[in-house]
Amino acid sequence: MQGVSETPSVSQTPPAPRVGVVMGSRSDFATMEAALDTLAQLGLPYEVRVLSAHRTPELLASYAARAQRLNFTCIIAGAGGAAHLPGMLAAFTRVPVLGVPVQSRALSGQDSLLSIVQMPGGIPVATFAIGPAGAKNAALFAAAMVAGSDDGVRQHLDAFRHQQTQAVLDEPFFEGH
Numbered sequence: 001m002q003g004v005s006e007t008p009s010v011s012q013t014p015p016a017p018r019v020g021v022v023m024g025s026r027s028d029f030a031t032m033e034a035a036l037d038t039l040a041q042l043g044l045p046y047e048v049r050v051l052s053a054h055r056t057p058e059l060l061a062s063y064a065a066r067a068q069r070l071n072f073t074c075i076i077a078g079a080g081g082a083a084h085l086p087g088m089l090a091a092f093t094r095v096p097v098l099g100v101p102v103q104s105r106a107l108s109g110q111d112s113l114l115s116i117v118q119m120p121g122g123i124p125v126a127t128f129a130i131g132p133a134g135a136k137n138a139a140l141f142a143a144a145m146v147a148g149s150d151d152g153v154r155q156h157l158d159a160f161r162h163q164q165t166q167a168v169l170d171e172p173f174f175e176g177h
């Protein structure tokens with residue numbers, strides 16, 4: 001139509017995921033949300049799945065193969081209790097697995113931590129802190145893995161660090177008496 005600028009119909013395909021975020025149960029979401037928020041902040045596209053080593057073992061195996069086929073940078077895997085999800089994923093793929101121990105009700109996540117960190121030599125899983133801090137750091141670690149070859153992610157990561165440094169520097173001093 002003349003005189004009316006039409007909005008171009010450009011189909012916006014979302015960027016392909018580069019990080020897989022998986023968790024053993026929906027109940028892990030409150031913990032793993034910290035990873036999702038951080039990945040979004042750092043401009044690192046991700047996908048999210050609930051997968052269980054004991055409830056959906058076949059799906060776990062096919063997901064691990066898919067992550068390798070799609071050349072994911074890493075898989076961030078959170079699980080609680082007898083947390084074999086990260087180790088089993090690592091067994092099925094050479095994509096680096098970053099394990100996040102979810103705080104369990106029974107043992108406050110000590111069980112999750114030891115299950116994930118104590119991999120026998122041969123199949124590594126990088127293990128982070130228990131709970132949301134671990135999920136957040138796993139996302140930051142994923143960003144650091146690609147920052148050397150991705151200027152956009154590097155800038156986001158540098159900005160994140162600068163902001164948290166500045167937040168401390170901006171704290172007022174409280175003088176004692």
Ligand code: RP5
Pocket residue numbers: 023024025026027028052078079080081102
């Ligand atoms: C693990 O068992 C999950 O990762 C979760 O942390 C824990 C409890 O799962 P739900 O009973 O809440 O589904 O497999």
